[in-house]
Amino acid sequence: ASIVAGAIGALSEVMGEAQRAAGATERLLELMSVKSQIQSPAHPVALPPRAANGASLTLADVTFNYPSRPDTAALAHLSLDIKPGETVAVVGPSGAGKTTLFQLFLRFYDPQLGAIKLDGVDIRQLDLHTLRDAIGIVPQDTVIFSTDAMENIRYGRAGATDAEVIQAAKLAAAHEFIERLPNGYQSFLGERGVRLSGGQRQRIAIARALLKNPPLLLLDEATSALDAESERLVQGALEAAMQGRTTVIIAHRLATVQRADRIIVMEDGKIVETGTHASLVALGGIYANLAALQFHHVHSVHAAT
Ligand code: ATP
Numbered sequence: 222a223s224i225v226a227g228a229i230g231a232l233s234e235v236m237g238e239a240q241r242a243a244g245a246t247e248r249l250l251e252l253m254s255v256k257s258q259i260q261s262p263a264h265p266v267a268l269p270p271r272a273a274n275g276a277s278l279t280l281a282d283v284t285f286n287y288p289s290r291p292d293t294a295a296l297a298h299l300s301l302d303i304k305p306g307e308t309v310a311v312v313g314p315s316g317a318g319k320t321t322l323f324q325l326f327l328r329f330y331d332p333q334l335g336a337i338k339l340d341g342v343d344i345r346q347l348d349l350h351t352l353r354d355a356i357g358i359v360p361q362d363t364v365i366f367s368t369d370a371m372e373n374i375r376y377g378r379a380g381a382t383d384a385e386v387i388q389a390a391k392l393a394a395a396h397e398f399i400e401r402l403p404n405g406y407q408s409f410l411g412e413r414g415v416r417l418s419g420g421q422r423q424r425i426a427i428a429r430a431l432l433k434n435p436p437l438l439l440l441d442e443a444t445s446a447l448d449a450e451s452e453r454l455v456q457g458a459l460e461a462a463m464q465g466r467t468t469v470i471i472a473h474r475l476a477t478v479q480r481a482d483r484i485i486v487m488e489d490g491k492i493v494e495t496g497t498h499a500s501l502v503a504l505g506g507i508y509a510n511l512a513a514l515q516f517h518h519v520h521s522v523h524a525a526t
Contacts, residue, residue, distance in 0.1 A: 259328050259329065259330070259331065259349065260349075261347075261348045261349045261350070262345065262346055262347075262348070265346060265347055265348035265351065266342050266346040266347060267351070268339065268340055268342060268347065268351060268355065269340050269341065269342070271436050272305050272340075272436070273465065274305045274306030274465055274466070274467075275305045275306045275307075275436045275437060275465065275466035275467035275468075276305060276339055276340050276355060276436035276437045276466075276467050277302075277303060277304055277305050277338075277339070277340055277341065277467070278301075278303040278326070278337070278338070278339055278437060278467060278469070279301070279302050279303070279336075279337070279338040279341070280299050280300055280301040280302075280335065280336075280337050280338075281300055281335050281336045281337075281338070282298050282299070282300055282334065282335040282336075283296055283298070283299045283300070283325065283332045283334065283335035283336070283337060284296060284297055284298055284299070284332060284333055284334035284335055285321065285325060285330065285332040285333055285334075285490075286333060287321075287330070288330075294490050295318050295321045295490050296318050296321055296322065296325070296332070296490045296491075297489070297490040297491050298334075298335075298491070299318075299322075299335070299490070299491065299492060300335075300492075301485065301492065303467060303469065304467075305436075305467055306465070306466070306467060307467055307468075307482050307483065308463055308467075308468045308470070308480070308481050308482045308483075309468070309469050309470070309481060309482065309483050309484075309485055310470045310472035310477055310478045310481035310483070310484045310485070311469060311470065311471050311472065311484075311485045311487060312471075312472050312478060312484060312485070312486055312487070312508065312511055312515075313486055313487035313488050313493075313507075313511075314488060314511070316489075317487040317488050317489065317490070318487050318489075318490040318491075319471045319487055320441070320471065321490075322469075322487075323358075323439050323441065323469075323471070325337055326344075326356065326437075326439060326469070327352070327353060327356060327358070327439075328344055328345070328349060328352055328353075331345060339352065339355060339437065340436075354433075354435070355435055355436055355437055356435050356437045356438075356439060357377075357429075357430035357433045357434075357435035357437070357438045357439070357462075357466075358430070358438075358439050358440075358441070359423070359426045359427055359429075359430050359438070359439070359440045359441065359459075359462070360426065360441050361441040361442065361443050361444065361471075363422040363423060363425060363426040365410050365411050365417060365422060365425065366410070366411060367409070367410070367411035367412065367413060367414070368409070368410070368411070369404075369406065369407050369408055369409050369410065369414075370390075370399045370402065370405070370406045370407070370408050370410055370425075371383060371386055371406040371407065373410055373425055373429075374386045374389060374390055374395070374425060374428045374429055374432060375432070376429055377389065377428065377429030377430060377431070377432030377433040378432045378433050378434075381432050383406075385432060386406075386428075386432060387406070389428045389429075389431040389432040390428045392428070392431050392458070392461045392462075393424045393425075393427040393428035393431055393458040393461065393462070394424050394427075394454040394455075394457055394458040394461075395421070395424040395425055395427070395428045395458070398421055398424075402415055403415070410425075418451065419443065419445050419447055419451070420447045420448070420451030420452070420454060420455050421451075423443060423455050423458075424454065424455060424458050427455075427458040427459060427461075427462050428458075430462055431461065431462055434466075435466065436466050436467060437466065437467050437468075437469070438462060438463065438466050438467070438468045438469070439468075439469050439470075440459065440462075440468060440469070440470040440471070441470075441471045442470055442471055442472050442473045442474055442477060443473070444473050456474075456476055456477075459477070460480075472484075472516075473515070473516065474516060475512070475516040478498050478512070478516065479498045481497075481498070482497075483495060483496070483497065484496060484497065484498060484501055484508065486501065486506075486507055486508045486511070488507060493506075493507055494506055494507055494508050496508075498512070
């Protein structure tokens with residue numbers, strides 16, 4: 222599942238089927254504010270001062286089941302220590318719990334057991350805005366709003382100056398294609414405006430994340446295959462986005478897992494293998510199978526899923 226779909230799922234558990242008719246974007250934004258069962262604590266704790274290389278993220282024996290499936294653990298006794306500045310790739314078969322992990326980081330749901338800590342603070346003790354301000358998301362299915370390119374990127378941080386937006390676009394390898402649009406940064410995007418390619422949408426999402434400049438970046442890598450040029454640009458943009466922060470990636474691309482500091486292999490809500498690409502291939506287990514069958518190679522012509 223994707224983060225956006227997950228967010229909608231979390232909200233519809235709360236709001237009921239009737240809300241499913243409304244626009245996905247609105248629901249996502251509502252979810253990001255207040256209409257969830259998840260509430261900010263009455264007396265929130267402040268995060269410690271931000272470190273130069275990003276946040277630490279700790280999962281301590283986390284067990285979680287979705288409210289609608291009380292008998293099935295989507296995550297079971299999961300423990301994980303992610304250090305500031307680390308890049309962790311999460312891989313595993315469909316239904317392994319990868320997206321669920323992200324949803325818990327964002328506090329769309331709380332675990333039934335265990336705790337998740339950002340820079341040592343249980344995220345349930347943080348104001349929701351503090352938590353979500355600290356996390357940047359590059360989703361698989363980037364939402365492009367019906368506004369111009371400048372404002373689309375500015376969604377990353379309301380109040381950013383035009384110069385800051387352009388700087389982020391340059392780092393995200395989005396500047397050049399935006400400049401070539403009929404009206405440059407004033408070009409209207411979305412269904413009634415310029416339709417962007419998959420790779421261009423992803424670079425808009427990366428530009429937003431760069432503008433937000435969060436200590437923790439969650440990346441849900443697109444499963445769709447891109448042409449080689451687009452792939453190269455997206456990979457370069459991701460590289461820039463990971464600098465100076467902690468990154469957790471739901472990875473579908475060989476280039477991404479090869480570059481990760483650590484790969485976490487999940488299955489049935491558990492971590493079943495962990496290591497680097499080379500060590501896990503040598504192990505000849507689940508990861509080795511996935512690597513052989515599932516990953517998109519940078520220059521592959523066909524989607525592998
Ligand atoms: P994929 O690679 O297909 O995106 P995933 O590893 O991200 O899979 P999750 O989406 O985290 O897997 O799902 C983990 C488990 O939780 C699965 O058994 C799934 O069916 C279940 N699940 C996911 N979302 C919900 C939901 N909103 N309500 C109930 N069960 C859910």
